[in-house]
Amino acid sequence: MTRTTMKGLLLASSILGSAGLAEAQDVTLTIESWRNDDLAIWQEKLIPAFEAKNPGIKVVFSPSAPTEYNAALNAKLDAGSAGDLITCRPFDASLELYNKKHLADLTGLAGMENFSDVAKSAWTTDDGKTTFCVPMASVIHGFIYNKDAFDQLGISVPTTEEEFFAALDKIKADGNYIPMAMGTKDLWEAATMGYQNIGPNYWKGEEGRLALIKGEQKLTDEPWVEPFRVLAKWKDYLGDGFEAQTYPDSQNLFTLGRASIYPAGSWEIAGFNTQAQFKMGAFPPPVKKAGDTCYISDHNDIGIGLNAKSPNAEAAKTFLTWVASPEFAEIYANALPGFFSLNSTAVKMTDPLAQEFVSWREKCKPTIRSTYQILSRGTPNLENETWVASANVINGTQTPEDAAKKLQDGLDSWYKPAK
Amino acid sequence: MNPRETTTDVSELKRPRRWHILVFLLPALAVYTAVMILPLIETLRQSFYNTVDGQYTFVGLGNFKVLFGDPRWASDFWNALKNNFVFFLIHMAVQNPIGIALAAMLSIPKLRFSAFYRTAIFLPTLLSFVIVGFIWKLILSPIWGVAPYLMDVVGLKWLFAPWLGRPDSALIAVSLISVWQYIGIPMMLIYAALLNIPDEVIEAAELDGVTGWSQFWKIKLPLILPAIGIVSILTFVGNFNAFDLIYTVQGALAGPDGSTDILGTLLYRTFFGFQLQLGDRSMGATIAAIMFLIILAGVSLYLFVIQRRMRRYQF
Numbered sequence: 001m002t003r004t005t006m007k008g009l010l011l012a013s014s015i016l017g018s019a020g021l022a023e024a025q026d027v028t029l030t031i032e033s034w035r036n037d038d039l040a041i042w043q044e045k046l047i048p049a050f051e052a053k054n055p056g057i058k059v060v061f062s063p064s065a066p067t068e069y070n071a072a073l074n075a076k077l078d079a080g081s082a083g084d085l086i087t088c089r090p091f092d093a094s095l096e097l098y099n100k101k102h103l104a105d106l107t108g109l110a111g112m113e114n115f116s117d118v119a120k121s122a123w124t125t126d127d128g129k130t131t132f133c134v135p136m137a138s139v140i141h142g143f144i145y146n147k148d149a150f151d152q153l154g155i156s157v158p159t160t161e162e163e164f165f166a167a168l169d170k171i172k173a174d175g176n177y178i179p180m181a182m183g184t185k186d187l188w189e190a191a192t193m194g195y196q197n198i199g200p201n202y203w204k205g206e207e208g209r210l211a212l213i214k215g216e217q218k219l220t221d222e223p224w225v226e227p228f229r230v231l232a233k234w235k236d237y238l239g240d241g242f243e244a245q246t247y248p249d250s251q252n253l254f255t256l257g258r259a260s261i262y263p264a265g266s267w268e269i270a271g272f273n274t275q276a277q278f279k280m281g282a283f284p285p286p287v288k289k290a291g292d293t294c295y296i297s298d299h300n301d302i303g304i305g306l307n308a309k310s311p312n313a314e315a316a317k318t319f320l321t322w323v324a325s326p327e328f329a330e331i332y333a334n335a336l337p338g339f340f341s342l343n344s345t346a347v348k349m350t351d352p353l354a355q356e357f358v359s360w361r362e363k364c365k366p367t368i369r370s371t372y373q374i375l376s377r378g379t380p381n382l383e384n385e386t387w388v389a390s391a392n393v394i395n396g397t398q399t400p401e402d403a404a405k406k407l408q409d410g411l412d413s414w415y416k417p418a419k
Numbered sequence: 420m421n422p423r424e425t426t427t428d429v430s431e432l433k434r435p436r437r438w439h440i441l442v443f444l445l446p447a448l449a450v451y452t453a454v455m456i457l458p459l460i461e462t463l464r465q466s467f468y469n470t471v472d473g474q475y476t477f478v479g480l481g482n483f484k485v486l487f488g489d490p491r492w493a494s495d496f497w498n499a500l501k502n503n504f505v506f507f508l509i510h511m512a513v514q515n516p517i518g519i520a521l522a523a524m525l526s527i528p529k530l531r532f533s534a535f536y537r538t539a540i541f542l543p544t545l546l547s548f549v550i551v552g553f554i555w556k557l558i559l560s561p562i563w564g565v566a567p568y569l570m571d572v573v574g575l576k577w578l579f580a581p582w583l584g585r586p587d588s589a590l591i592a593v594s595l596i597s598v599w600q601y602i603g604i605p606m607m608l609i610y611a612a613l614l615n616i617p618d619e620v621i622e623a624a625e626l627d628g629v630t631g632w633s634q635f636w637k638i639k640l641p642l643i644l645p646a647i648g649i650v651s652i653l654t655f656v657g658n659f660n661a662f663d664l665i666y667t668v669q670g671a672l673a674g675p676d677g678s679t680d681i682l683g684t685l686l687y688r689t690f691f692g693f694q695l696q697l698g699d700r701s702m703g704a705t706i707a708a709i710m711f712l713i714i715l716a717g718v719s720l721y722l723f724v725i726q727r728r729m730r731r732y733q734f
Contacts, residue, residue, distance in 0.1 A: 067671065071691035071698060096697055185584045187674045188694075241561020243584025243675065249562050372695070380491055381696035384672060392676050397586055413491060 027315040028058045030083030032076070034069030035302070037271075041335045049331060050322055057315045077102045077307070084310035085319065088133035088303035090122035091372045097305075098125070098132040104306040107131050109317060111324025119342035122300035122368070133303030134324050137332065137339035140266045140357045140366075141197040141297040147279035149177050149260040157283045161230065164286040168237045171260050179237035181259030182394075183245025190390035191383075193263040194234065196369045198285045199227040200295035205367035213374055215417025219408040220401075228393045228400030235394055243395055251275075266357045267301075269338035273353070282356045284364055298366035300342065378414030385410050459711070465704035482705040496706070498677055499685040500713075502590055506681055507658040509594035510601075515650055517598075518605030519643075523635060525606070526613040537610070541603035548600070552667030555596045559583055583668065586678040593679050597664050601657070605650040612646035613639060645729055652721045659714050662687060682710050 031042070042061035050059060062083060064072050070093055076082035077097065086103060088094040097103045106112065107130050112120075115135050123133035150157070150167075153174055158164040171179040184190045203209065203223040211217040217224070239245060239253060254262040255275035262268070264282070272280060287294050304323055306316050322328055329341035330348065337351035340358050349355055371383040385407055392398035398406075469478045486492050521540060525533050543551060558566050561581045570579045582592040616639060624630070624638045662683025665673055671693045673680035688696065690703025 067694075070694070074692070074698060091695075093695060093697065183584075184675065185581075186670060187672055239562065241567075241581035241584070244559065244561050244581030245584070246556070246560075249560065253562065376695040379696070379699070381694075383695040384693060387672065388674065388676055391674060395584075395586075395675060397676060410491065 026056060026058060027312045028060060029085055029312055029316055029319055030060045030062050031085040031087065031304070032069075032073055032083040033061065033063040033087035034066040034089075035087065036063040036065065038336065039063060041332075045331055045335050046328070049327070050319060053322070054318060057318060059319065073097075080309060082307055082309075084307050084312050084316045086133075086305045086307055088123055088305045090300045090303070090368075092374070092377050094123055094133055094303070094305065095125065098130070101308055103132045104308040104310075104313070105130050105132060106134065106306060106320065109134070109320055109324070111321040114324050114326070114343050114345065116342075116344055119300065119344075121373075123303045123305070126374075133305035134320050135300060135342040136302040136304055136323065137336070138298050138342055139301045139339060140360065141193070141299070142264060142266070142282050142284045142357060142360065143197075144254070144262045144264040144268065144272065144280055144282050144353070146177070146254070146257060146260045146276075147281045149257075149278075150281070157281065158286050159283070160290050161286050161288050165233065168261070172237060177257075178239040178253060178259040180234060180261045180263065181250045181254040182234070182238055182263050183242045183247070183250050184391040184394050185244050185249075186247045187387040187391045189247050189250065189263075190231070190394050191387040192369075193265065194231050194394065195227055195386060195390045196297050196299075196371075197263055197265075198230060199224075199370065200297055200367045201285050201287050201292070202226045202230075203370065204293075205295035205365045209367055209370045209373075212370060213417065219411065220404045225400050225404045228390070228403055231390060232393050232396065232400055235396055238394075266338035266340065266354065267336075269351060269353050269357070270336055273337070273351070280353055282353055284360045294360070294364040296360050296364045296366055297369055298340075298361060299368045299372070302339065375411065375415065380410040380413070382407065382411055462704045462707050463711070465701060466708040469701040478701075482701055483709075486702065486705050486709070492702075495677070495680070495685060496709075499680045499682050502679065503659060503661075503681040505590055506594050506597075506661065507655060509591065510598060510654050510658055511651065513595065514598040514602055515605050515647070515654065518602050518650070519609050519647065521602070521606045522609035522613055523639070525610055537606075540606060543600045544603040546600070548663040549667050551596065551600045552664055555599075556583065556668055559592065584675055586675045589669065589675060590679045593665055593668055596668065597661070600664070604653065608650055609643055609646050612643040616642050641730075642732060645726075645731060648721065648725060648729060652718060655717045655721075656714055659710060659717070682706065682713075686710065 039061060047059045047061065051057065060083075070089065073082060073086065074097075077086075077100075082102075086097070088097075088103070094103065098105075112131060112134070117124075117128070119135045119138075120131050123135065124131045145157070149155075149171070153170055155167045155170055156163075158167045168179040171177050182189055182193060200208075203212075203217075208217060208223055212219070212224075219225075235242075239259065245253075250259075250262070251268070251271065253259045255272055257276070257278055284294055284296050304320065306313065306320060310316050324343075326343055326345040326347070329343040329345065333339065333341045333347045333349055333354075334351075337349060337354035338357065340354075341347045349358065371386050376383040389398065389403040389407055393400055393403050466482055467477060467479060468475060469482055470476075471478065486496055524530065525537055527533075530536075558564050559582060561567055561579070567576065567579045570576050580588065582588040620638065620642075621634070624634055629637055660683060661681060665679050665681060665684050666687065669679045671684060671688055673684040686703055686706045687693075689699055689706055692698035
């Protein structure tokens with residue numbers, strides 16, 4: 001069935017393509033991206049939907065490995081061999097590209113009005129005047145848990161820190177499951193799924209993040225050290241040899257049903273749905289005391305911009321306007337549950353786990369990852385240092401206080417908050 | 420013909436210019452210049468430039484001052500250099516002696532299946548570092564790894580630790596993986612040197628009553644010293660250029676806590692950037708220049724000091 005549809009699509013696109021050739025010059029747009037996991041979705045759903053409406057424009061999705069993307073893209077842009085459309089990392093990596101005149105100004109693009117200022121914040125200049133990428137999606141942090149395991153052990157979903165650790169103790173005492181699936185080998189898991197996941201509840205989301213940027217708070221202040229202290233307690237609940245456990249190891253431990261709680265980003269949903277054979281649920285990072293306001297990390301993750309040197313700028317703008325449309329948002333959010341649309345128009349999602357994640361937007365205050373805006377501009381890089389520090393704290397090789405001090409010292413060495 | 424005539428003939432004969440030598444050398448020279456020498460010069464040049472206030476300008480030794488003067492750059496650099504020396508010393512202490520021992524065993528005439536052993540031991544050298552890295556990451560994985568299982572079988576499970584994830588053992592573990600991969604090279608070079616020792620020398624030694632261990636120490640080892648010298652210098656250059664294995668096994672941040680960071684990974688992170696860190700070409704070129712100087716110093720030390728003092732035997 002799918003094969004025939006695929007063939008049909010291929011046939012349709014080739015006919016459309018040749019029809020376009022006969023009439024006018026065919027334009028091919030190339031998209032640079034780090035999302036190689038999404039190749040099938042682009043080729044089977046998004047690109048055909050666009051090409052059906054815009055004969056004469058062909059789109060090629062050409063992704064590279066996530067860890068190499070930034071370096072490879074910079075090299076290609078400098079050499080003038082990059083694609084027409086550039087998938088934008090949030091904040092400074094893309095801002096730098098705009099400042100170097102690699103990305104075109106898209107402030108006046110038709111369709112930009114579909115996004116709120118917060119949605120655009122990751123791809124807007126510091127003065128807020130120019131936007132250079134169309135926001136595509138954000139990811140939300142939380143915990144995914146094995147519902148079957150929770151039912152079996154009679155654990156209810158924890159909402160406070162105390163309940164959270166009580167649940168972990170109970171799972172550990174039972175011994176059938178590893179309480180929590182996370183490793184520190186790849187470093188970023190500890191920072192992204194650990195520190196940035198639970199942190200917003202302690203530094204009060206945007207309030208703390210902005211205070212940090214303004215210099216009113218320091219990383220050595222209690223709200224920033226406490227999440228490290230909580231992380232240090234995680235050590236006892238991780239699997240054997242977690243120091244050498246990699247990110248794919250953690251994913252597999254959870255989807256094979258050997259671990260019961262997985263500190264997650266919503267991008268895992270699609271993969272987990274196909275891998276896991278048990279029922280899954282999700283809960284937001286537990287708050288300190290019952291009744292506290294909850295904060296979640298709802299992090300702008302993907303945007304798409306226009307290569308300033310693209311020879312097909314007009315066709316590319318047509319494509320970007322389509323990306324900004326509710327139609328794209330709906331296809332994208334449903335094809336990739338866990339990547340939540342930033343479009344102001346509400347998007348209907350069918351995946352229950354994705355619905356659970358996105359429902360937190362209503363009861364909790366969203367923020368973005370604390371290290372991404374402005375604070376990772378200098379050397380040493382705060383984000384990379386946070387990876388190392390978080391892993392050290394969980395490994396027990398550095399105390400929370402020392403880790404925080406090292407981060408603050410590094411930041412102080414180059415960052416002078418505007419007074 | 421009388422002898423006088425012959426000499427005049429030769430002196431009158433103009434030696435033809437041997438153009439073909441130049442022609443044959445040219446392609447290699449051109450390729451080598453284009454892909455090695457020019458980039459090297461360009462890198463060295465770049466290490467004297469940096470972007471100041473948006474302008475790409477000559478800064479003299481400014482980049483080097485930052486690298487050695489700024490406490491953070493300096494601590495990263497010295498950490499990488501120290502780790503690199505440990506990496507090198509482990510290779511010298513483990514890879515080369517074992518390589519010599521393997522070569523000595525292979526050259527025992529009575530050994531059966533020696534061709535099989537030779538191929539089997541050399542095989543990892545031919546594998547891509549990516550494959551080697553992933554194989555060993557899996558073998559040593561505390562979750563699915565075969566190492567903890569096998570150690571459990573022989574009752575040594577308590578000895579197992581997540582070596583790649585601990586700051587105190589990660590560098591040793593990665594070095595030993597690299598030793599495992601490249602042990603074939605010293606083995607082959609020394610094996611060839613051992614085969615080159617004429618039988619007369621060995622027979623003479625046997626007649627004088629020098630056999631077994633003392634034959635190895637007193638006759639064979641001195642004769643293969645030049646080969647050991649070559650192996651050492653190859654190890655030195657290889658180790659101070661190393662990057663690939665650490666990158667595949669431990670990632671670009673060379674964790675945990677920078678404990679496996681060597682000059683190659685530091686250079687990669689600095690030059691190309693990593694995650695949110697943007698690449699800094701000038702500082703990257705500066706680190707590359709220092710690496711070049713270190714390797715140059717090591718090779719010069721070998722060429723001008725050690726190699727000249729080494730005794731060679733002519734048969």
